[in-house]
Amino acid sequence: MTETITMxxxxxxxxxxxxxxxxxxxxxxxxxxxxxxxxxxFERAPLNDPVISEEELLHFIAKPEIKGLxxxxxxxxxxxxxxxxxxxxxxxxxxxxxYIAGLAVQTDTGVIYxxxxxxxxxxxxxxxxxxxxxxxxxxxxxEHFLKLFRVDESKxxxxxxxxxxGGIFLYIKEGLxxxxxxxxxxxxxESALAQAPHIIIIAEKNTEFHLIExxxxxxxxxxxxxxxxxxxxxxxxxxxxxxxxxxWPEYVHTRPMTRARIGRGARFINTTVGLGTGKSNVANPKxxxxxxxxxxxxxxxxxxxxxxxxxxxxxxxxxKGAGGINASKAVIMDESTVITRGIIRAxxxxxxxxxxxxxxxxxxxxxxxxxxxxxSKVDDAELSHEAAIGKIREEELFYLMSRGLDEEKATQLIVxxxxxxxxxxxxxxxxxxxxxxxxxxxxxxx
Amino acid sequence: MxxxxxxxxxxxxxxxxxxxxxxxxxxxxxxxxGPNGSGKSTLALTxxxxxxxxxxxxxxxxxxxxxxxxxxxxxxxxxxxxxxQVPPEVEGVKIIExxxxxxxxxxxxxxxxxxxxxxxxxxxxxxxxxxLHRYVNVGFxxxxxxxxxxxxAVLIEPKLLILDEPDSGVDVxxxxxxxxxxxxxxxxxxAVLLITHYGRILEHLDRDDLKVHVMKDGRIVKTGGGELVExxxxxxxxxxxxxxxx
Ligand SMILES: Nc1ncnc2c1ncn2[C@@H]1O[C@H](COP(=O)(O)OP(=O)(O)O)[C@@H](O)[C@H]1O
Ligand SMILES: [Mg+2]
Numbered sequence: 211m212t213e214t215i216t217m218x219x220x221x222x223x224x225x226x227x228x229x230x231x232x233x234x235x236x237x238x239x240x241x242x243x244x245x246x247x248x249x250x251x252f253e254r255a256p257l258n259d260p261v262i263s264e265e266e267l268l269h270f271i272a273k274p275e276i277k278g279l280x281x282x283x284x285x286x287x288x289x290x291x292x293x294x295x296x297x298x299x300x301x302x303x304x305x306x307x308x309y310i311a312g313l314a315v316q317t318d319t320g321v322i323y324x325x326x327x328x329x330x331x332x333x334x335x336x337x338x339x340x341x342x343x344x345x346x347x348x349x350x351x352x353e354h355f356l357k358l359f360r361v362d363e364s365k366x367x368x369x370x371x372x373x374x375x376g377g378i379f380l381y382i383k384e385g386l387x388x389x390x391x392x393x394x395x396x397x398x399x400e401s402a403l404a405q406a407p408h409i410i411i412i413a414e415k416n417t418e419f420h421l422i423e424x425x426x427x428x429x430x431x432x433x434x435x436x437x438x439x440x441x442x443x444x445x446x447x448x449x450x451x452x453x454x455x456x457x458w459p460e461y462v463h464t465r466p467m468t469r470a471r472i473g474r475g476a477r478f479i480n481t482t483v484g485l486g487t488g489k490s491n492v493a494n495p496k497x498x499x500x501x502x503x504x505x506x507x508x509x510x511x512x513x514x515x516x517x518x519x520x521x522x523x524x525x526x527x528x529x530k531g532a533g534g535i536n537a538s539k540a541v542i543m544d545e546s547t548v549i550t551r552g553i554i555r556a557x558x559x560x561x562x563x564x565x566x567x568x569x570x571x572x573x574x575x576x577x578x579x580x581x582x583x584x585x586s587k588v589d590d591a592e593l594s595h596e597a598a599i600g601k602i603r604e605e606e607l608f609y610l611m612s613r614g615l616d617e618e619k620a621t622q623l624i625v626x627x628x629x630x631x632x633x634x635x636x637x638x639x640x641x642x643x644x645x646x647x648x649x650x651x652x653x654x655x656x
Numbered sequence: 657m658x659x660x661x662x663x664x665x666x667x668x669x670x671x672x673x674x675x676x677x678x679x680x681x682x683x684x685x686x687x688x689x690g691p692n693g694s695g696k697s698t699l700a701l702t703x704x705x706x707x708x709x710x711x712x713x714x715x716x717x718x719x720x721x722x723x724x725x726x727x728x729x730x731x732x733x734x735x736x737x738x739x740x741q742v743p744p745e746v747e748g749v750k751i752i753e754x755x756x757x758x759x760x761x762x763x764x765x766x767x768x769x770x771x772x773x774x775x776x777x778x779x780x781x782x783x784x785x786x787x788l789h790r791y792v793n794v795g796f797x798x799x800x801x802x803x804x805x806x807x808x809a810v811l812i813e814p815k816l817l818i819l820d821e822p823d824s825g826v827d828v829x830x831x832x833x834x835x836x837x838x839x840x841x842x843x844x845x846x847a848v849l850l851i852t853h854y855g856r857i858l859e860h861l862d863r864d865d866l867k868v869h870v871m872k873d874g875r876i877v878k879t880g881g882g883e884l885v886e887x888x889x890x891x892x893x894x895x896x897x898x899x900x901x902x
Contacts, residue, residue: 604708605744610754612704613808614732614762623757627748627791 215268217253223271224249227373227403235341235375238348244356248371251362258364260520261490262435262463267365270435274404289430296428296650327392334383337392340408343379350381354410358441358469358496366465370406370437377407377438380421382448387418391453391637394423405433411442413450415473420451420635426643428457428486435463436488442470444478446500451479453636457647458488460515468495472503474529481508481635485647487519494522501529501558509538510632512651513546513576523552527561527591534562539632540569541625542576543651553583556591565595570602570628572621572652622649657682657719657847658703658736658816664713665702665874672698674874675714680816680847685861687885688851690871691893696851697741699871700820704738705731718816733762735815739805739822741851746792751783751804754792759811774811781807781833798825806837809846817841818849823857835860855889858882870896877902 228249232242257264289297327337336347344351361371378394413419436458444450458464464487472478484491497505507523525534536552554563569578582595602624610620626648633641658680665673672695680686688696702709703716705728715724723731746754752774759770775785781803793801802822809817822834839860842848850857858866863882870878870893877900878884888896 603744606746608704608706608728609740609744609746611728612732612738613754613758613812614729615757616729617727619757619761620729623749623754624746627746630748 214265215272217268220268220271221249221252224252224369224372231373231375231403235344237341237344240348240352241344241355244361245372245374248361248368252365252368252372255362255365255368257366259366259465260492261518264365267369267435271369271404274433274435330388334381334386335388336379336381337394338379340377340379340410341375343410347379347381350412351379351410354412354441354443355408356441358471359439359467366437367439367467369404370408370439370467373404374406374408374439375403376405377409380409380411380413380419382413382417382419384414384445385416386414388420389418391420391422391451394421405431405436405438407438409438409440411440411444411450411452411470413442413444413448413476415445416447417445418449420453422453422455422637422640424455424457426455426457426483426485426640426647428459431459431462434461434489435465437465438467440466440468440470442468442478444470444472444476444503446473446476448473448476450477451635452481454480454482455640455644456482456484456488457486458491459486460489460517462488464488464491464493466491466493466495468493470495470497470505472497472499472505472532474501474503476500477504477506479506479508479635481506481632482510483633483636483644484509484511484519485644485651487511487513487517490518490520492520494524496524496526497534498526498528499532499534502531503529504533506534507536507552508632509540509550510629511538511540511542511548512648513540513542513544513548514651515544515546517546519547520549521551523550525552525554525563527554527556527563528558530558530560532558532561535564535566537564537566537632538568539629540567540578541572541628541648541652542569542578543572545573545575547577547579549579549581551581551583553585554593556584556586556588556593559588559590561588562592564593567595567597567599568628569599570625571599572602572625618653622652625652657684658849659717660699660703660714661717662714663699663702663711663716665698666710666712667698667708671712672709672874673702676871676874676876678869678876680849682815682847683842683845685842685848685866686850687858687866687868688849688871688876689853689868689885689888689893694871695874696871697820698874700738700741700818700849700851703731703818704728704736732814737809737812737814737817739802739809739817739819741820741824743793743801743805745794745796747794749792750789751792752788755788755808755811758808762812774807777810778807781810781837782830783807799827799830802826802834803830806834809841810837813841813844814846816847816849818851820851821853822850823852823854831857832860855885858885872897872902875902 228245359367361368470478499505523536534554538550540548542548550567552565565582567580578599580597584593607620626645660676660678663673663676690696711724715722755774756767756770759765835857866882868880868884869876
């Protein structure tokens with residue numbers, strides 16, 4: 211860090227960006243007011259990040275773009291050679307590669323809006339860039355935007371709210387069951403702005419959906435900090451699934467902020483597949499679960515290099531019979547550190563919660579820490595946790611090798627097998643690539 | 657084919673095998689018997705290349721090549737297969753995917769061709785197609801585990817098949833299919849080294865060309881023909897041990 215950025219420098223920069231966004235998005239005044247409220251909160255809000263200091267954050271605000279990447283990527287040949295080689299090795303098609311390189315993504319919308327979705331729009335499925343939703347469905351957005359977060363919770367929530375851009379708005383009309391997974395991949399490569407997409411999901415009563423966000427292939431991003439925020443409302447009887455696929459490059463710090471409210475008898479499965487977690491990944495999603503509702507937080511993590519991953523996850527079981535499961539499986543390599551600290555709070559009778567944490571350490575320098583938290587305010591809740599941290603068992607490795615698989619192939623098989631039970635809800639087309647990436651990572655090829 | 661010369665093996669710095677000599681020629685059927693703890697599994701695992709079993713003396717030859725320091729997969733590629741006494745559970749790895757990969761890697765088969773072969777042979781060992789989507793050995797009964805070991809042998813058709821107590825913890829029906837499959841493999845030319853406690857498994861096998869070795873305390877103390885099996889079944893080991901002064 212060469213120059214010092216002061217708080218007032220940063221605030222001036224944020225203010226400029228707010229003005230620019232308001233103009234560009236032809237934003238209604240109420241939204242711009244929210245941004246200003248966030249700007250005002252930014253200075254006094256605390257920053258309790260284990261990795262990013264205030265100085266670094268201010269510096270990032272002034273210069274969000276990473277240095278050292280190719281200036282202009284106009285064709286796939288301009289990609290860094292290692293990345294191009296990796297994409298080829300994964301067998302990723304040219305069209306997808308363009309996507310990943312940011313060549314096929316529009317800077318102002320970022321959401322693919324095709325014929326297919328338009329058909330479904332008639333039946334009550336709305337998928338829109340969040341900016342557009344603000345203009346087209348102001349009442350719906352107003353009612354759900356920043357209702358699960360407080361703007362001044364932290365400097366990161368405040369900064370996100372002030373400059374959020376991109377993201378999607380997903381609305382599912384009561385009773386509508388979307389029979390196919392919606393895969394949305396949005397990446398805004400506008401260098402001057404922060405990566406701060408805002409996602410709103412409203413699944414009305416008795417709906418069904420599966421949203422898959424992100425992609426399994428490594429992506430070329432231009433920012434060193436990624437701050438997305440997701441607010442999900444899963445109404446009574448709805449069944450929702452949100453699968454987040456990530457493969458961040460090693461210079462990116464990611465701070466995904468996810469919260470969901472789960473209605474009576476509703477069910478929400480939130481799975482994150484972190485194939486590349488980036489330099490650091492700190493997340494503490496929160497879920498509030500009503501009567502007989504159910505939430506599942508699944509984390510699949512591949513810790514590599516010197517990456518730092520700190521995953522929380524807080525569940526408030528507020529209605530009678532509510533249930534929650536927080537399960538993670540981590541494969542930790544090299545000098546990577548993974549920490550999990552799930553908390554389940556039983557606040558109503560007959561609630562059930564379970565935390566499980568499994569880790570496979572592939573290196574002596576890898577670190578795993580787990581701190582499960584179970585808090586009960588009632589006397590008939592069932593809360594439990596289990597953790598297993600270990601290495602590959604010699605007996606298993608020998609067994610597979612004695613059938614003619616070499617050590618690398620046998621290790622890959624064991625690692626894939628370790629993660630397999632968690633990948634049960636991931637569609638096949640992603641699984642194939644996920645498995646290939648795990649194989650490459652295990653054999654040190656990433 | 658297999659020649660074990662004066663083999664001494666340590667496990668966790670304790671000497672377990674104290675000089676074992678054994679030669680198995682192509683197509684032969686050898687049986688190793690002996691009380692618990694006499695070193696039978698240690699011999700089998702050492703021949704298969706388990707890293708925990710350290711060879712501190714002697715050597716293992718396979719088709720004239722010294723394989724004492726080869727990794728387990730290299731031994732498998734040369735045609736050695738061990739059916740485990742206690743095959744481990746491999747969580748998350750489906751039988752079908754595992755066997756497919758083995759046939760692709762070891763025999764250069766096409767995956768689709770491998771799939772069909774696995775399903776067909778599995779049926780002969782009473783595994784239905786849906787059973788093959790279970791994880792390897794996870795939650796398997798004793799009989800299922802041993803049948804899965806035999807399925808692998810039938811698919812791989814090794815030059816030398818070492819079977820470590822394929823008959824222990826197995827129900828009567830599984831026992832008869834297992835012993836028939838061993839006989840089938842043997843008749844097709846596989847040399848067999850069979851470790852067992854009981855004569856029962858040998859019912860389907862031709863006793864005339866058996867070679868029987870009796871182990872005690874890390875040594876082979878007696879070698880003979882099929883008649884030794886009946887004798888051990890009848891009177892146990894103690895008389896034989898007395899006779900040879902072991
Ligand atoms: N993995 C091991 N770790 C420690 N001791 C072992 C191990 N394997 C075998 N032994 C010891 O070696 C001896 C022979 O065991 P084993 O070869 O399993 O005999 P058998 O198969 O004839 O019953 C026993 O005393 C046993 O305790
Ligand atoms: Mg044994």
